[in-house]
Amino acid sequence: MTLDRNSFFIDGDWREPTTGDLLEVISPHSEQVVATVPAGSPADIDAAVEAARRAFDQGPWPRMTPAERIAVIEAFSGLYAANLAEMAELITVEMGSPTSFSNLAQSPAPWMQIEAFLAIARDFSWEGTRPGALGADIIVRHEPVGVVAAIPPWNVPQFTVMSKVIPALLAGCTVVVKPAPESPLDTYLMAELFAEAGVPAGVVNFVAGGRETGEHLVRHPGIDKVAFTGSTAAGRRIGAICGEQLKRCSLELGGKSAAIILDDADLATTVEGLKFTSVMNSGQACVAQTRVLAPRSRYDEVVAALAEGIGSMLVGDPADPATEIGPMVARRQQERVRGYIEIGQSEGARLVTGGVGMPDGLDHGWYVRPTVFADVDNRMRIAQEEIFGPVVSxxxxxxxxxxxxxxxDSEYGPAGTVWTADLEAGLDVARGVRTGTYGVNTYTMDFAGPFGGFKASGVGREFGPEGLSQYTELKSIYLPLPQ
Structure with a gap:
């Protein structure tokens, strides 16, 4: 079976690209090309935006009742649920996520998002009446924001695109999706499922491409809102463009989260939890808690337990169900992570396990050994800068x-955890840490609650009613005074 594609999904149909430029999808494990897809040009983006603009300004989707839109997304949800295994496999192939993680989070979690947003939409107050201060009632409406540019990253491509596309569609918006060049394959399956579910032509469009393609989409005058997940540097650029144009935007950006171990924590349980929260998806996660804060009275014990727990995680072929740590998405990412390991050593941190060499038993692939540093000062670069790999300080x-x-003491604030036997003490810590999400003896994302970051970790929120509201504009309609 070939994974190659030769078209884009625009205006409800598969359309040939305007150029012959291609994106190569390279397996991070084999370092071999596994597929090619067209590289979107400005003309392709223009066609997609024009289709979305026409569907919003003239088409039925924004004019349907919320219940009618919900029915279409329910059909999409059923189709998506039937294709979870294929979606997980595509993501493992294209970006190297271990199949265990892909089948846990890369496809089931996006489906859970769909279901959560459907439940939220059914109870959402799309229009309501409130008493006015001047004696007459006011009708307050949530109306769709317009045409949305959705730009997900490569690390959790379906998870991040679903958090944008589904609330946008339920709100009555139309969407242009520009997947990351490293991970375009999953969006082709997504487009097929939307078409099968009966989403009208032009309501959702997919054009893969690189940075220049993305900037053309962000700058396009036909776009009303940009929803982006990615690096803080790219988010600053997008935010500046949107600010110049007074264009709405929501940004989910980088992180350098901390896990705080209190002195009464059960260490075995804590380390088992941190094996997931600190190096989930091979460390390629914005919410990964790569700073572990340990009480000085138990510091050596914590370091030894983490070194044993993280250092013994199985690194290897992401298609192997036993693999816990897969490769980095690209050679540049492997080199970046190894560069930070060298920086940590040069800064004086003590390498406890891991390092820059290839993991045992591997002679190819973009792998990094799971690495734990001790004697880290929070002012060090490895404690302040996002590494995006399996490196724990x-x-x-x-x-x-x-x-x-x-x-x-970080420019970021997306997530964090505290580990303790005392729930109230844990809640005191949780309330004091400036992050958008936090866990006590656990870390998860519940799609009924808002997700997003403080400080340089972003602007806006996803999930929950707050995430749906991000794709609406509020309108007040003033009624005459009663006679």
Whole structure:
């Protein structure tokens, strides 16, 4: 079976690209090309935006009732549920996510998002009446924001695109999706399922491409809102463009989250949890808690337990169900992560496990050994800069208030955890750390609650009613005074 594609999904149909330029999808494990897809040009983006603009300005989708739109997305949800295994396999092939993680999160979690947003949409107050301060009632409406540019990253491509496309569609918007050049294959399956579900022509469009294609989409005058997940540097660029044009935007960006271990924590349970939260998806996650804050009284014990737990994780072929750590998505990412390991050593941090060499038993692929550093000062680059790989820094603290201060000493604020036998003490810590999401003895994303970051980790929120509201504009209609 070939994974090659030769068209884009535009205006409800498969359309030939305007150029012969191609994107090569390269397996991070074999380093071999596994597929080619067209590389979108400005003309392709123009066609997709024109279709979305026409569908919004003239088509039925924004004019349907919420219940009618919900029915179409329910059909899409059923089709998506029937294709979870294929979607997970595509993501493992294109970006190297271990199949265990792909079948846990890369496709089931997006489907859970669909179902959560459907439940939210059914109860959402699309239009309501409230008493006005001047004596007459006011009708307050949530109306669709317009044409949305959805730009997901490569690390969790379906997870991040679904958090944008589904609430946008339920709100009555139309969408142009520009997947990352490393991971376009999953969106082709997504487009097929939307077409089968009966989404009208032009309502959702897919054009793959690189950075220049993405900037053309962001700048396009036909776009009303940009929804982006990716690096903070790219988010600043997109935010500046949207600010110039007074265009709505929501940005989910980088992170350098901290896990705080209190002195009463059960260490075995804590380390088992941190094996997931600190190096999930091979460390390629914005919410990964790659700073572990340990009480000085138990510091050596924590370091030893983390080194054993993370250092013993199985690294290898992402298609192997036993693999816990897969490759980095690209050679450049492998080199970046290895560069930070060298920086950590040069800064004086103590390498406890891992390092820059290839993992045992592997002679090809973009792999990095799971690495734990001890004796890390929070001012070091490895503690302040997002590495986006399986590299964990253990930092000592003296008291819980000191731990909160260190956790907050970062330009980022997407996530975090605290590990303790005392729930109330954990909640005190959770309330003091400036992040958009936080867990006590766990970390998860519940799609009923808002997700997003403080500080340089982003602008806006996804999930929950708040995530749906991001794709609406509020309109007040003033009624005459009663006679």
């Amino acid at each position: 253990v930092i000592a603290y003296d008291a819980p208030a000191d731990a909160v201060r260190i956790a907050n």
